[in-house]
Amino acid sequence: xxxxxxxxxxxxxxxxxxxxxxxxxxxxxxxxxxxxxxxxxxxxxxxxxxxxxxxxxxxxxxxxxxxxxxxxxxxxxxxxxxxxxxxxxxxxxxxxxxxxxxxxxxxxxxxxxxxxxxxxxxxxxxxxxxxxxxxxxxxxxxxxxxxxxxxxxxxxxxxxxxxxxxxxxxxxxxxxxxxxxxxxxxxxxxxxxxxxxxxxxxxxxxxxxxxxxxxxxxxxxxxxxxxxxxxxxxxxxxxxxxxxxxxxxxx
Amino acid sequence: xxxxxxxxxxxxxxxxxxxxxxxxxxxxxxxxxxxxxxxxxxxxxxxxxxxxxxxxxxxxxxxxxxxxxxxxxxxxxxxxxxxxxxxxxxxxxxxxxxxxxxxxxxxxxxxxxxxxxxxxxxxxxxxxxxxxxxxxxxxxxxxxxxxxxxxxxxxxxxxxxxxxxxxxxxxxxxxxxxxxxxxxxxxxxxxxxxxxxxxxxxxxxxxxxxxxxxxxxxxxxxxxxxxxxxxxxxxxxxxxxxxxxxxxxxxxxxxxxxxxxxxxxxxxxxxxxxxxxxxxxxxxxxxxxxxxxxxxxxxxxxxxxxxxxxxxxxxxxxxxxxxxxxxxxxxxxxxxxxxxxxxxxxxxxxxxxxxxxxxxxxxxxxxxxxxxxxxxxxxxxxxxxxxxxxxxxxx
Numbered sequence: 001x002x003x004x005x006x007x008x009x010x011x012x013x014x015x016x017x018x019x020x021x022x023x024x025x026x027x028x029x030x031x032x033x034x035x036x037x038x039x040x041x042x043x044x045x046x047x048x049x050x051x052x053x054x055x056x057x058x059x060x061x062x063x064x065x066x067x068x069x070x071x072x073x074x075x076x077x078x079x080x081x082x083x084x085x086x087x088x089x090x091x092x093x094x095x096x097x098x099x100x101x102x103x104x105x106x107x108x109x110x111x112x113x114x115x116x117x118x119x120x121x122x123x124x125x126x127x128x129x130x131x132x133x134x135x136x137x138x139x140x141x142x143x144x145x146x147x148x149x150x151x152x153x154x155x156x157x158x159x160x161x162x163x164x165x166x167x168x169x170x171x172x173x174x175x176x177x178x179x180x181x182x183x184x185x186x187x188x189x190x191x192x193x194x195x196x197x198x199x200x201x202x203x204x205x206x207x208x209x210x211x212x213x214x215x216x217x218x219x220x221x222x223x224x225x226x227x228x229x230x231x232x233x234x235x236x237x238x239x240x241x242x243x244x245x246x247x248x249x250x251x
Numbered sequence: 252x253x254x255x256x257x258x259x260x261x262x263x264x265x266x267x268x269x270x271x272x273x274x275x276x277x278x279x280x281x282x283x284x285x286x287x288x289x290x291x292x293x294x295x296x297x298x299x300x301x302x303x304x305x306x307x308x309x310x311x312x313x314x315x316x317x318x319x320x321x322x323x324x325x326x327x328x329x330x331x332x333x334x335x336x337x338x339x340x341x342x343x344x345x346x347x348x349x350x351x352x353x354x355x356x357x358x359x360x361x362x363x364x365x366x367x368x369x370x371x372x373x374x375x376x377x378x379x380x381x382x383x384x385x386x387x388x389x390x391x392x393x394x395x396x397x398x399x400x401x402x403x404x405x406x407x408x409x410x411x412x413x414x415x416x417x418x419x420x421x422x423x424x425x426x427x428x429x430x431x432x433x434x435x436x437x438x439x440x441x442x443x444x445x446x447x448x449x450x451x452x453x454x455x456x457x458x459x460x461x462x463x464x465x466x467x468x469x470x471x472x473x474x475x476x477x478x479x480x481x482x483x484x485x486x487x488x489x490x491x492x493x494x495x496x497x498x499x500x501x502x503x504x505x506x507x508x509x510x511x512x513x514x515x516x517x518x519x520x521x522x523x524x525x526x527x528x529x530x531x532x533x534x535x536x537x538x539x540x541x542x543x544x545x546x547x548x549x550x551x552x553x554x555x556x557x558x559x560x561x562x563x564x565x566x567x568x569x570x571x572x573x574x575x576x577x578x579x580x581x582x583x584x585x586x587x588x589x590x591x592x593x594x595x596x597x598x599x600x601x602x603x604x605x606x607x608x609x610x611x612x613x614x615x616x617x618x619x620x621x622x623x624x625x626x627x628x629x630x631x632x633x634x635x636x637x638x639x640x641x642x643x644x645x646x
Contacts, residue, residue: 059547059548082550082551082552083550085547085548085549085550086550088548089548090544092541092544092545092548094541096539096544097545098542098560098564099564100564100567109549109551109559109560110549110550110551114549114550114551114555155545158549159549162549162550
């Protein structure tokens with residue numbers, strides 16, 4: 001893989017296949033993501049979209065194909081994987097904050113132990129991030145004391161504290177009460193404006209239309225539609241995309 | 252408020268002790284009968300017990316043998332070494348209580364209260380003075396440690412070092428000099444019981460964690476070894492393990508002479524480790540997969556993930572089980588009496604065997620049971636405190 005391709009594309013996926021036992025969940029996914037690109041991934045449940053973004057930071061292994069993240073090919077080398085995970089931030093549907101640590105400790109854990117950042121430095125960086133996600137007054141609380149929306153914002157701050165080059169969002173708002181969805185989406189909008197590369201699985205189509213540079217539609221383990229938002233919503237090429245959109249937009 | 256409303260609705264509602272009696276003891280006819288019968292039995296048993304404890308029992312066997320109960324055959328002229336250890340531990344406990352506060356503070360206060368209480372008991376006057384001194388010393392180190400957060404790591408190292416220091420102080424070396432060797436065969440009583448228990452607890456805790464992680468390992472050799480170790484040890488009674496260590500080992504390895512007490516410690520530790528591992532495994536299974544994923548997604552290595560994220564959560568959820576296990580391990584140390592060690596129970600048996608104290612089994616065993624109970628009960632109180640403290644923190 002030549003250097004200039006890696007320079008332009010921060011993630012390159014080439015014919016990625018994955019099986020869970022006999023179940024063929026990813027059936028040849030090929031796509032590339034540019035630096036600074038915001039891509040929304042959608043599709044019916046069980047379509048493999050979540051598995052796909054989890055292969056990018058190797059929370060899932062794949063059996064065939066190739067993924068190159070920021071110039072490094074994913075392989076079985078543990079050091080390699082840890083390095084890539086440092087560069088790829090991830091936000092989970094269920095936040096997955098560490099319940100035994102307070103908000104500040106949740107955020108500084110990675111920088112202090114993985115990046116060996118000075119404690120004071122990590123702390124002030126964390127406070128800055130909390131400011132950025134709008135909950136600087138909660139730094140001493142434990143995750144269990146926060147609302148879902150606040151927890152998810154802490155989770156975003158935790159991922160950002162590692163200064164990642166890419167952020168993966170795995171349905172970040174689907175476990176939230178409706179009135180909290182916007183506070184999380186606002187943080188993501190701000191992050192998008194700052195130029196972060198973002199891959200987002202979401203069913204928030206308004207948000208997708210507003211933020212995404214590209215929308216990818218997954219079905220049965222394959223990308224069956226890959227278009228800019230305007231084209232995606234107004235003129236979908238694939239029958240299944242049309243069906244999905246009609247369901248999700250008119251519910 | 253709701254009480255007032257009820258009273259308005261039922262103006263003749265009973266209150267106070269009478270109401271409590273009716274609600275809890277006589278709320279229908281069969282509970283009334285059960286209450287009367289139980290009261291009768293409680294009366295009969297406690298009357299007999301009371302009469303025996305205060306009028307019939309010959310308690311003089313206890314003060315006369317108190318030294319044996321506490322330290323076994325440890326030479327009286329070397330007792331100062333035990334006291335040095337006690338003071339060292341009091342110092343560490345006091346400092347830690349001052350620094351960390353919370354549960355440790357409570358524990359330190361309980362220890363102070365216990366030593367004050369013991370100072371009232373009919374020991375020799377020098378012992379009572381030393382106990383009083385220990386209580387004062389502990390309080391002083393507590394005041395000294397207050398707010399000294401900078402000392403944390405030093406104090407932790409102090410605790411780690413306190414183990415070898417204790418052994419060196421008690422065991423000593425050489426024929427003469429400052430610390431002449433006191434053969435472990437002379438260690439006994441509560442001293443030996445506490446040493447056996449704390450060594451096997453302190454050793455089996457980390458070993459049990461490693462074994463639990465091993466059992467969940469993806470490497471087949473590691474998990475196979477862990478599983479077979481756990482299953483084999485859990486299938487063998489502790490007495491058998493102790494007999495093996497005392498009798499079989501010297502037969503198989505005649506040139507390989509290890510101290511009897513150390514062999515007992517190893518036996519207890521090997522036994523306890525298997526149970527510890529199963530407790531920890533239960534905790535590990537309760538940690539959701541998302542926690543591993545979140546830690547891995549930050550780029551943390553396996554060991555950092557375990558130490559920083561998984562184990563703190565896993566252990567916290569099984570504290571009651573772990574302390575329960577430690578309490579039973581503490582009581583299980585009494586099995587070493589069977590292989591001829593003079594721990595608290597062993598001493599009790601040897602006192603009974605002494606013709607001077609013929610026929611006083613009940614008093615002697617009751618006293619031993621009382622000491623076992625006191626230690627076990629304080630352990631379970633501390634565990635309860637830990638649970639409460641963690642519960643509040645977690646909300």
